[in-house]
Amino acid sequence: MKVTNHTNLPEPVFKALTHSDYSRGHSNRSVTQLIDSPRVRILRKEHDDEITEDVSDMLWSVLGTSVHTMFERHQPEGHIVEERLFAEVDGWSISGAIDLQRSEADGTMTIMDYKCTSVWSVIHGKVEWHKQLNFYAWLAEQKDGVKVIGLQIIAVLRDWQRAKSKIETNYPLAPIVIVDVPLWPAEERDRYVRQRVKIHQEAEYERLTGGHIPRCSDEEQWKRADTFAVKKRGNKRALRVFDSMAEAETFAGEAAEREIEERRGKRVRCEDNWCRVAQWCEQYENEAWS
Incomplete structure (x- = not known):
């Protein structure tokens, strides 16, 4: 190193x-x-x-x-x-x-x-x-x-x-x-x-033997939970952010001007390179583009 x-x-x-x-x-x-x-x-x-x-x-x-x-x-x-x-x-x-x-x-x-x-x-x-x-x-x-x-x-x-x-x-x-x-x-x-x-x-x-090494789990990636943001259409800022889709749907109701945005939890260890090998990791590269 x-x-x-x-x-x-x-x-x-x-x-x-x-x-x-x-x-x-x-x-x-x-x-x-x-x-x-x-x-x-x-x-x-x-x-x-x-x-x-x-x-x-x-x-x-x-x-x-x-x-x-x-x-x-x-x-x-x-x-x-x-x-x-x-x-x-x-x-x-x-x-x-x-x-x-x-x-x-x-x-x-x-x-x-x-x-x-x-x-x-x-x-x-x-x-x-x-x-x-x-x-x-x-x-x-x-x-x-x-x-x-x-x-x-x-x-x-x-x-x-x-x-x-x-x-x-x-x-x-x-x-x-x-x-x-x-x-x-x-x-x-x-x-x-x-x-x-x-x-x-x-x-x-x-x-x-040239095979694929196991993928890191969410826990090993220090992944934060996914969240669901209820926003007014066209706005970047959320009205409220929820831990589940069900809660977000209840809050959004049937209002046409509201939409739900799924926000993927940050993979802290990968994205901040705490592992020190993110740049060589195929799993991280694929998930970053998904």
Whole structure:
């Protein structure tokens, strides 16, 4: 990947932001790769030398790593800090680094993951947190005698505002909060892990044999919901915007001067190129012109 420096940051800052000690160890895939789109992973691998990112865009990721490092320096009794676990699934070695494992009095385990994130993520929740931590629970239980009973996110909120915490009902009360994540049944976790490995293995095979790699789902594209705008004919501005066609039709009624415009939800990850490979993605190109 090529890193630019459009804001002319000094060399020490540039080096600090571009430095990385990350390693997934001797594994074929990591948990974060497996829960994500195989299309994105394959295209990133194929175009690694062409992908460009500005160093300023790395700031939040590096700050998140710094938060991890600060917390990892302290390991009280009964806690396991930053342990990378490995397991074999259908011929692949997979791994995941768990930020914190806390042994409970009865010998069970609670898994915690640190996130430097936004207030929005805590208020609305993130499905990928559920997937990641349940994958970690599966990995942890591959060790003899381990039983996971709880999953938690330790969320550091980079955009928290004290004033809003005092007046908004669902707003977090502090800039660092604990978010409980639902623990799936063991059978569901096992099924999910094997399904994700299979999806990525099949995608690899398709690419190697000249086939088509799987399309990204709406969730993987961070797609916003479609909406339906009721407008006066000839006007660009909507009278009202609805989440369903039925609601829009009810509001529009039989008035001849009103029309309904379907507005496709933005595919945020693609259109804003958060995936970094949109320009090489056939799916994105086709959907952009559809």
